[in-house]
Amino acid sequence: MGPSFKANETLEIYAIPHLSSGATERRLLTKGKFNNAFPSTNPDGTKLVFRSTRDGGDNKYKNLYIMDTEIGEDAGEAERITEGNWIDTHSQWSSNIEWIVFLSNRDKPTDAWERDHGLDPEGTLLFT
Known part of the structure; x- marks a missing residue:
């Protein structure tokens, strides 16, 4: 929840348990005033x-993190899995849980901030 595509603004991730049943309860997973x-x-x-x-x-700059969905950042911390002056984004877990695929502009990191905010579609598909 928060403004889209504004890196300087806070954007949080919430869990909405039992959404298909019409539930509206939300549980904050991320904390810390980050995007x-x-x-x-x-x-x-x-x-x-x-x-x-x-x-x-x-x-x-944006990097990838992993957290436990049950506890979020209330009782734990997000674990950083990429690190650099670039934009890593749009991650997706593989069905066998062995890979995470994501987009990155790490091959052009010097202007990462400007390219991301211009929503430049160029990127490299990477696996971790």
């Missing part, structure tokens, strides 16, 4: 991978 977005759960729904501006410095 967190594009979450993807592993096939059994226990882990969440997402991109975040935390640790991204003044340029708001």
Whole structure:
């Protein structure tokens, strides 16, 4: 919840349990006033991978993080899985849980902030 595509603004990830039953209860998963977005759960729904501006410095570079979906950041921390002055985003877990595929502009990191905010579609498909 929050403004889209504004790295300087807070964007949080919430869980909405039992959404298909019409439930409206929300549970905040991310904390810290960062821009967190594009979450993807592993096939059994226990882990969440997402991109975040935390640790991204003044340029708001985005890297990938993993967290437990049951506890979120209330009782734990998100684990950083990529690190650099670039934009890693749009991650997706493979069905066998062995891979996370994501887009990155790490081959052109010097102007990552400007390219991301211009919504430049160029990127490299990577696996981790």
